[in-house]
Amino acid sequence: MDVIVTHRNADFDAIASLFSARYYYKDAIPIIPRTLNSNVRSFLSIHKDYFKYEDIKSIKLLNVNRVIMVDTNNWSRIELPDSFLEEHQPEVHIWDHHMGEPYPEPSFFRYKKIGSTTTLFIEEIQENLSQITPMEATLFLAGIYEDTSHLSFPSTTPEDMRASAFLLEKGADLSVLRNFLRPAYSPAQKNILFDMLKEPSREKINGYTVSISDVELRGHVQGLSVVLNMFSEIVNVDIAFGIFYQKEQNKCIVIGRSRTDGFDISSVMKKLGGGGHPSAGSALIKGVSPYELKEWIRGLIKTGARGVVLIRDLMSYPVEYVSPETTMKEVAMLFREKGFTGVPVVQNGEVVGVISRRDFKKVRKESQLHAPVKAFMCSNTHFIGPDDSVYKAVKLMIKNDIGRLPVIEKGKLIGIVTRSDTMRYFYDLLPN
């Protein structure tokens, strides 16, 4: 017997993958985990007659010789016991879009860096799907939509969009989907959200605005990730972490959400023993207080940015600069000759200002062109360090309406980074 399984606390992508997998493994039996996100649970209970499945208690494990894992690459996240894996060594197939080493080693492994696992199946079996019902199309599209936040996460790929278009053609119902993907908040969820909003923390780490809140949970609460999503939208931070503390069990559920594509939440979650995507992830930690966890997360955010592009990778050097006594006319010639739009002004090795094309607007008469730069330069200079993140630079530029930042290391000018350098980064035009 073949079974199709997915991770505990299944979301729509997990369940949609499970049912779309049936079009690939025709005789396999889908097994629904006992813990489901509440919106998935209500979807399945309303559509009970349309989706056939079993739960783990109703099957004889001894008869299972092949396990098809979907939307997870790790045995520890599914409900089948470890002892079954060790003693029976079933054949394992894995279909997933999460990065990382699969466990156990599968005999068939389908991985793609893509918005949802459902997309993997839709791509593979589109020919077999001509007969799918509008209900199935709706569920499958819910899977894609949930994991890509309605095709808006940066992890969304053309494949996700094509699969979504196909499912719409097959009658996926967007208003049904809307109801299930934006479920009403339960009173418990609302209380937690209000708790978090009472004193939302806000701090700067590595140029990101970060909020790390901790809330003590009374009893089990479904759908904490929805709460954190809402929270991060309201407080409008780049990165939000929620630490949900369950005192009796001395454990914390950590949920993270990144709204900038420069910061990878899953890298933090992996270090905490969990997992996820660049934009969202979670982890479960035992025996650590929320306070210690906060410090830990702060540290991980600080070092986490090291994997991404830093100012030192983007900046230009050596830097052309002028002295405060250089005349405006000489600067104008330098700009014309080299195509510059601005340069730092340096005196005794120290940056004392920046002169840019915009400052020439202050030149009213021809004779002023013989005046020194120091009369026109912008001396309220902002700097950036070589190990700062691109985000920090962009924020400084936007906030102060400037187009370039001198890069300073140990008091010395070592480079310059411009607005167009940062755009190159955002549009992935960096030379390798």
Ligand SMILES: [Mn+2]
């Ligand atoms: Mn998924």
